[in-house]
Amino acid sequence: MHLKKAQVVVLGSFHMSEHTGLSSERRQTEIEDLVFKLARFKPTKIAVEMVPEDSAYCNEKYKQYKLGVHRLEMNEIFQVGFRLGIKMAHEQLYPTDWMGASDMDYGEVESWAQENQPELLHEIYKDLVFPELSEDKSIVDYYKEINTSTFLNKLHKMYVNMARIGDLNHYVGMNWLSWWYKRNLIMFANLTRLIDTEEERILFIVGGSHASIVTKFLEESEICEVVSPLSYLS
Incomplete structure (x- = not known):
C-alpha cells in the first residue's frame, strides 16, 4: 500500500547578488517566468537559506513588499521567494539555515x-x-x-x-567538513519541522552546493517525497 507523503522540492540556486545585469528588463522577465513555473508546484510553504533568528527581518521585508513599499534586493530569497510567496498568497517565508562557528574555513x-x-x-x-x-x-x-x-x-x-x-x-x-555536514543536517531537520500534514508541499530555495546533500538527507529519512525541480522548470 502506498502511503501519501508530504512533498518537498529542493531548488538549487545561484547567489544572485554575485551577478550583474539581473535588474535588466530581460532578466527580470526571466525571473518572473521562473516564478511562474515554480508556482505550478503549488507550494504550501517556502523555505529559504536564511537563519531562523532573522525570520522577523525577512518577513518584515516580505510584508513591506506585499504592501508595495519595498524594492527587491538582488537576492534569490527576495527575487524568487518573495514573488512566489505573493503569487501563492503566503503569509510568511521560513528561514531554515544555520551558521554557527567552524574550526577552519x-x-x-x-x-x-x-x-x-x-x-x-x-x-x-x-x-x-x-x-x-x-x-x-x-x-x-x-x-x-x-x-x-x-x-x-x-x-x-x-x-x-x-x-x-x-x-x-x-x-x-x-x-x-564537519561544520558543512552539521549545517546541512540542520537545514534538513528544520525542513522536516515544517511538515505538518501529508498535504504539505514545501519549496526550499537554497544555494546549489547544498541541494544534493539536503536532498539525500530527505530521501534517506523517508519522511517525505522528494520531487525534482526539473519537473516544474521544463
Missing part, C-alpha cells in the same frame, strides 16, 4: 591542500565545471543546468572527498 583547507596535497586537490576538482549564466542563456535554463543530477552529484562528490585532505590524526578537511 574552506579557504584554509584549500590553501593547506595546495601546499601539502596538490595532486589530491587536483583530483577532487578535476571533473567539476561550474555552469555559467551567459548572455545567451535564460534564467530558467540556467536553473535547469545547475539542478541536473549530474552536476549536483559532482558537487556532492567533491565535498565527500574533502574528507581525504590531511593525514592520520591530522584531519584537515574534516575541520571544515
Whole structure:
C-alpha cells in the first residue's frame, strides 16, 4: 500500500547578488517566468537559506513588499521567494539555515591542500565545471543546468572527498567538513519541522552546493517525497 507523503522540492540556486545585469528588463522577465513555473508546484510553504533568528527581518521585508513599499534586493530569497510567496498568497517565508562557528574555513583547507596535497586537490576538482549564466542563456535554463543530477552529484562528490585532505590524526578537511555536514543536517531537520500534514508541499530555495546533500538527507529519512525541480522548470 502506498502511503501519501508530504512533498518537498529542493531548488538549487545561484547567489544572485554575485551577478550583474539581473535588474535588466530581460532578466527580470526571466525571473518572473521562473516564478511562474515554480508556482505550478503549488507550494504550501517556502523555505529559504536564511537563519531562523532573522525570520522577523525577512518577513518584515516580505510584508513591506506585499504592501508595495519595498524594492527587491538582488537576492534569490527576495527575487524568487518573495514573488512566489505573493503569487501563492503566503503569509510568511521560513528561514531554515544555520551558521554557527567552524574550526577552519574552506579557504584554509584549500590553501593547506595546495601546499601539502596538490595532486589530491587536483583530483577532487578535476571533473567539476561550474555552469555559467551567459548572455545567451535564460534564467530558467540556467536553473535547469545547475539542478541536473549530474552536476549536483559532482558537487556532492567533491565535498565527500574533502574528507581525504590531511593525514592520520591530522584531519584537515574534516575541520571544515564537519561544520558543512552539521549545517546541512540542520537545514534538513528544520525542513522536516515544517511538515505538518501529508498535504504539505514545501519549496526550499537554497544555494546549489547544498541541494544534493539536503536532498539525500530527505530521501534517506523517508519522511517525505522528494520531487525534482526539473519537473516544474521544463
